[in-house]
Amino acid sequence: MSAITIGEAARRTGVSAKMIRWYEATGLLPPATRSEAGYRHYDDSDLHTLRFVRRARDLGFSVEAIADLLALWRDRARPSAGVKAIAEEQIADLRRRIAELEGMARTLERLAESCCGDERPECPILDDLATEDHSPVPRRAMRGLSERRRARGMV
Amino acid sequence: MSAITIGEAARRTGVSAKMIRWYEATGLLPPATRSEAGYRHYDDSDLHTLRFVRRARDLGFSVEAIADLLALWRDRARPSAGVKAIAEEQIADLRRRIAELEGMARTLERLAESCCGDERPECPILDDLATEDHSPVPRRAMRGLSERRRARGMV
DNA sequence: CCTTGACCTTCCCATGATGGGAAGCCCCAT
DNA sequence: ATGGGGCTTCCCATCATGGGAAGGTCAAGG
Numbered sequence: 001m002s003a004i005t006i007g008e009a010a011r012r013t014g015v016s017a018k019m020i021r022w023y024e025a026t027g028l029l030p031p032a033t034r035s036e037a038g039y040r041h042y043d044d045s046d047l048h049t050l051r052f053v054r055r056a057r058d059l060g061f062s063v064e065a066i067a068d069l070l071a072l073w074r075d076r077a078r079p080s081a082g083v084k085a086i087a088e089e090q091i092a093d094l095r096r097r098i099a100e101l102e103g104m105a106r107t108l109e110r111l112a113e114s115c116c117g118d119e120r121p122e123c124p125i126l127d128d129l130a131t132e133d134h135s136p137v138p139r140r141a142m143r144g145l146s147e148r149r150r151a152r153g154m155v
Numbered sequence: 156m157s158a159i160t161i162g163e164a165a166r167r168t169g170v171s172a173k174m175i176r177w178y179e180a181t182g183l184l185p186p187a188t189r190s191e192a193g194y195r196h197y198d199d200s201d202l203h204t205l206r207f208v209r210r211a212r213d214l215g216f217s218v219e220a221i222a223d224l225l226a227l228w229r230d231r232a233r234p235s236a237g238v239k240a241i242a243e244e245q246i247a248d249l250r251r252r253i254a255e256l257e258g259m260a261r262t263l264e265r266l267a268e269s270c271c272g273d274e275r276p277e278c279p280i281l282d283d284l285a286t287e288d289h290s291p292v293p294r295r296a297m298r299g300l301s302e303r304r305r306a307r308g309m310v
Numbered sequence: 311c312c313t314t315g316a317c318c319t320t321c322c323c324a325t326g327a328t329g330g331g332a333a334g335c336c337c338c339a340t
Numbered sequence: 341a342t343g344g345g346g347c348t349t350c351c352c353a354t355c356a357t358g359g360g361a362a363g364g365t366c367a368a369g370g
Contacts, residue, residue, distance in 0.1 A: 007317065017318090018358065037365055039318055048285070055284050060259045063356075073281050083280050084272030087263055094260040098253055104215040105249040108242055117239030125238050126228050129210045130203070162346060172347090173329065192336055194347055218327075 002043050006032075009042040013050040015057075023053065028067050061090055157198050161187075164197040168205035170212075178208065183222050216245055 010017040021040075023029045029049065032040035042050075052073065056066045065086055072078045072086075114124040165172040175195075178184045184204065187195035197205075207228065211221045223241055227233045269279045 005318075016357080019356075021319095022356080035318095035365095037318080039365080048287070051287060052284050055286075055289055057356090058259075058289075059263055059284075060256070069281070069284065072278075073285065076276060078276055078278075079274040080270055080276060080278035080280075081272045081274065083278045084267055084270045087267045087270070087280050091260055091263050091267060094256050094263070098256045098260065101215065101249050101253045101256070104213075105246055105253065108214055108246050108249070112239055112242045112246060115235055115239045115242070117236045119234040119236065121231060121233055121235060123227075123233075123235035123238045125235075125242050126224070129207050129214075129224065130228065131210075132203070132206060134210055134213075160347075171328080174327080176349095177327080190336095192347080194336080212327090 003041045004043070004047070006040045006042070009047060009050060013047055013054055015050050015054050020050065023063070026063070028053070028063055028070070059090070060094060061086075065090060158196040159198070159202070161195045161197070164202060164205060168202055168209055170205050170209050175205065178218070181218070183208070183218055183225070214245070215249055216241075220245060 004012070006017045006020055009015075010020060015023075020029070024031055024040075032042060032046070035041055049070070052070065053066055056069055061069065068086055069083065072083050111125045111128055116122075159167070161172045161175055164170075165175060170178075175184070179186055179195075187197060187201070190196055204225070207225065208221055211224055216224065220241055224238065227238050227241075266280045266283050271277075
């Protein structure tokens with residue numbers, strides 16, 4: 001019946017075939033059943049799981065967090081507190097990243113406003129970048145490197 | 156006189172020695188002068204450049220954008236319009252990323268609020284993730300994959 | 311029956327900016 | 341001269357994703 005190939009599953013769930021294979025290889029998803037020729041097959045329940053993963057991904061959860069969420073999802077007796085805790089960590093992480101990007105954006109907006117942006121060479125933006133003392137305060141606040149890394153959207 | 160080793164330059168500018176080497180290897184910075192033994196040496200002007208890079212990095216600019224900014228900085232006759240254009244692209248990029256993260260955060264906050272988070276298994280958060288139809292609208296709006304990738308802070 | 315084209319498989323590589331760590335050389339102070 | 345710390349290069353990992361090659365599979369149509 002609903003024995004679907006990986007490409008079709010990708011189309012129906014919005015998770016690319018590449019990523020479905022990768023999720024399987026890294027253990028987020030259990031190994032798919034295979035046809036005699038070795039083709040992966042997916043049923044309705046698999047599609048449901050894939051959509052779950054897709055939705056969590058769209059909410060910014062890491063694959064690691066999604067693994068935890070999947071485990072809780074499968075455990076019908078789980079206490080909702082565990083789920084809420086994961087969600088709140090994610091919210092806090094998102095808020096931290098937003099605040100950092102917001103700080104950058106505001107600084108740049110201030111600089112861009114003061115730059116007339118014409119053919120003349122005077123440029124407060126470059127002047128700022130070339131200024132020696134950018135008080136170490138914001139720098140210190142960013143010492144958590146993973147933050148800075150993430151902020152720049154390192155892929 | 157001010158011929159400084161890479162470790163000292165790192166300490167004085169806030170750019171790690173690893174990254175200084177990497178910036179040189181990838182062409183963002185010109186090859187450093189070397190001692191007879193092959194040690195890199197940096198003078199005050201190099202430190203100035205490193206601080207420029209550091210500041211731009213803290214404002215979220217990509218290395219590619221920083222290369223452009225450096226070129227403009229060195230060209231004393233540049234029109235400030237070019238600099239402003241780069242800054243405004245960066246602002247737009249930051250605003251896009253903020254809006255995306257904000258959307259995720261708001262959705263999650265709504266879900267977390269409605270989850271009592273105690274020992275009972277009922278959980279609106281998991282219910283949402285498991286819901287089949289997350290109207291394709293937001294999904295379509297995100298078709299630009301690089302957006303989604305960045306949003307998750309891949310990095 | 312055979313070809314064609316669309317699909318599937320695995321495997322390797324790239325991304326971007328960063329850190330970790332190994333193996334080996336260098337320099338200075340004791 | 342020895343020890344410890346700093347320097348060099350080179351390789352590997354991150355995180356989630358895509359690209360692409362080489363080769364097997366399948367279904368439709370000649």
